[in-house]
Amino acid sequence: MSNVAALIKFRQPELSDGLYLERADERVSRPEKFLRKAYARMPRKRAPGARAWALVRAVNALEAQMQAATDEDLRAALQQAGSAMRQAGFSDALLAQAFAAVREASRRINGMRHHDVQLIGGWALLQGRIAEMETGEGKTLVATLAACVAAAAGSAVHVITVNDYLAARDAELNGALFAFFGFSVGVIKEGMEAQERRAIYLQDLVYVSNKEIVFDYLKDRIAADDALASQQKIRSLYRGRQTGRLLLRGLHLAIVDEADSILIDEARTPLIISETVPDENGPDLYKQALALAEKLQREIHFDISIHREVWLTRAGEAYLRELCQPLSGVFSSPLWRRELIEKALSALWCFERDQHYIVFDDKVHIVDEFSGRVMSDRSWERGLHQMIEAKENVSITGARRTLARLTYQRFMRRYLFLCGMTGTAAEVAPELRHVYELDILKIPTNLPSKRLREPDLCLLTPQARWERVVQRARAVADSGRAVLIGTRSVEASEHLSALFAAAGVSHKVLNARQDKEEADTVAQAGQPGQITIATNMAGRGTDIKLAPEVAEKGGLFVILTEFHESARVDRQLFGRCARQGNPGSVQAIVCLQDDLFSRFAPLLRELAIKSANSAGEVPPWMLRRIVAYAQNNAERYNLKIRSQTMAHDEKLQDMLGFAGRPT
Incomplete structure (x- = not known):
């Protein structure tokens, strides 16, 4: 045996x-x-x-x-x-x-x-x-x-x-x-x-x-x-x-x-796994597409869905046809023209630097939305990566040909x-x-949890949110506790860092630019008075050890500054404190203009704005409802994408199997 x-x-x-x-791939009928x-x-x-x-x-x-x-x-x-x-x-x-x-x-x-x-x-x-x-x-x-x-x-x-x-x-x-x-x-x-x-x-x-x-x-x-x-x-x-x-x-x-x-x-x-092949188009084509896309107006010439899908309107197609009349080559083809301009619009409107990607060493590096980590070996498909490279004026990597996918x-x-x-x-x-x-x-916890959740705060503007975060973090750190602040993007972490620096508050930053210092930064995050700003990567894998005096004064205090599309990621961040029976507390301080609410609960967001009090704070009951509704919609959307990815993979597998190729 x-x-x-x-x-x-x-x-x-x-x-x-x-x-x-x-294990062999399992063939399952549609009813099953x-x-x-x-x-x-x-x-x-x-x-x-x-x-x-x-x-x-x-x-x-x-x-x-x-x-x-x-x-x-x-x-x-x-x-x-x-x-x-x-x-x-x-x-x-x-x-x-x-x-x-x-x-x-x-x-x-x-x-x-x-x-x-x-x-x-x-x-x-x-x-x-x-x-x-x-x-x-x-x-x-x-x-x-x-x-x-x-x-x-x-x-x-x-x-x-x-x-x-x-x-x-x-x-x-x-x-x-x-x-x-x-x-x-x-x-x-x-x-x-x-x-x-x-x-x-x-x-x-x-x-x-x-x-x-x-x-x-x-x-x-x-x-x-x-x-x-x-x-x-x-x-x-x-x-x-x-x-x-x-x-x-x-x-x-x-x-x-x-x-x-x-x-x-x-x-x-x-x-x-792909290989680089000669790009017959060259960087000038991407630059030209971006220049044309910049002349189009949103809601007149093109629209963007809440899921960042871009499409041209009839008015946009007519205007684009007019703009491209003097041009030759691929811009004379309606199909290629639409493809290029929609990619250019996506690069301009849907992908933001220091949020979806960062730029260093003359390259565009994708940032994982869920972990906040750099994925240097990955690229977007079908010309989008090259379009973003042209947008950022870095070297164009050239076209890619797929060798294998899974x-x-x-x-x-x-x-x-x-x-x-x-x-x-x-x-x-x-x-x-x-x-x-x-x-x-x-699995039950070894010791009962002592984690306390303070009332969440939702403010009307990003500025009000960041001011409240700085104020709360300073107060907690001054009491001798340690503070961990979670952000969803590199841009947000660096903006918050600038506010702390302007206020003369000592702190550390951990994001995709400093991921190599992750272990050292997190190891120090449990010291008295320490304020650490981190993207979502702080929720994975590394352990924050509390100094004894920090534990005596209430443990680590975690501030969430923006709810994620998945409640699991929020729980991961909250789980950084109050481990193994230690004390700790958490609080969410967010803003109604956050991406989650704008994309997945626009109508409830408008109602929440009207429900805010004179201090610009949304009632807690309203915040709970809008968060639950938005995260549920986001999870359903992400599940749909995963299901489509799997269905496409199975279809491709069937096609390759029919052709007699191993998959």
Whole structure:
């Protein structure tokens, strides 16, 4: 029986006949899709049941025995359980023995003993679920339980996280524990050569970002496309072995950290490997299109939807035809003319510098809307990126030709065994169930939460909002507490920083321009009187440690300055404070002109303006309603985009399969 027999026995996937061991793409009829979607929406009990707590009791019953055991005995206990799992799967009796051994080893090696609720988190992972744990409850340590057990059972384990820094950090934090049990560990980082990547993927445990693992998989697919059919058949006989040009050795078991970010937020856009090809148009064409677009008037010549979709009106088409009469080439074609001008209008009106992208090193770098991080290796499609480059007067990168593309939905479903962890999954539970067949188990906190939420404030103008934020942050910092202020964009963080500087207030800024200093900045964010301004990246992965005097005076104070399209991201920011029983408080200080309200609740926004009091504050009850309504509309829109992306990917897959090409 193969090394991953435990996984196959547990999930019974249909195996692909491709390059290596992975799950085959599932073909589902339209009626079955409808039924699955309806089933996914049915309510489920998400709290740990009697079975989970029985496992905890079984592990605790073995603790004294494990504490008396030698190091060799602990290794033997895990290996014995792992060997048995190859036949029996992840049974609770075997998991109890394995968890007890890992817990005791962690206590000896790292000085960190898994709490009872963390045992439940590890159990949830090995049941093929998403463990929803509050921020600060130790998801990194929970992952060691599942990783050690799966490695002992013989599977290749991929721990997938949101960036290279967290992958390297978590591998280093847990490296001594893995080495204790004899497991080899590797970290995939951006810029590594193919030969180095192949060697790392041969390790027992591989820490890797979601972007790197998918691109490496795509490179293997390109290698398959280049191979002859007969060679592919020969390779299929040796699945699971490293061959020639391939990087991976299969998709056995994945533990996805920050699962909602990777499986949901990132799933809006497919990952594409492309190559630069000569651009026959040249930069002058983009410049000309921008010059023409600047002559058009909004609501007369063109309109923009709340979802940033641009289209020309009849008056706009007629006026554009008149403007282009002296021009030749592509501007003489109505189809090309419309395409170019609508792209130019999008670049001018829908994509803002220091919000959707930043410019440095003579390049346009996309900023991830959900994390606030720079995505330097990504570009917009169909000429939009080049149009924005022309708008910003930087070097034009040239046209791109797609070599391979894949959505996160299809890639993640190819793992034989998939599980994950996150602090915020409840809002997207039906989608996780429908798309990935992943149920959520909400793990209780180790200690009762002491987080306090102060009344939210909503003001009429951005200026009033920023003045109130500065005033509130100064007052809290002067009391000896630490303050973390979350913003949605680089532009907002730098504007707020300028206000603090003008007021002579010491502070630190963390955004896409300073992402390399993230760990150091966040590590200092819990000191007395410290004010830290951060974009959404502050909600992911790094831990703010409170100075004792800060905890005594009330803990970290978090200010949210703009509600996000997803309530999950707001909760991530609020979750930065009051961890592990520490005190802390949060408050939202927002503005009615914020993008969320303008795009997704314009009518309620107008009503809210009329309901404001003499101080320019919107009543709390009105704010709650407009936030809930706008975020619900935004989530529905984003779900629609993800569904369209997945449907397009499935359609393309069917077309390629019909043509006889591997996908």
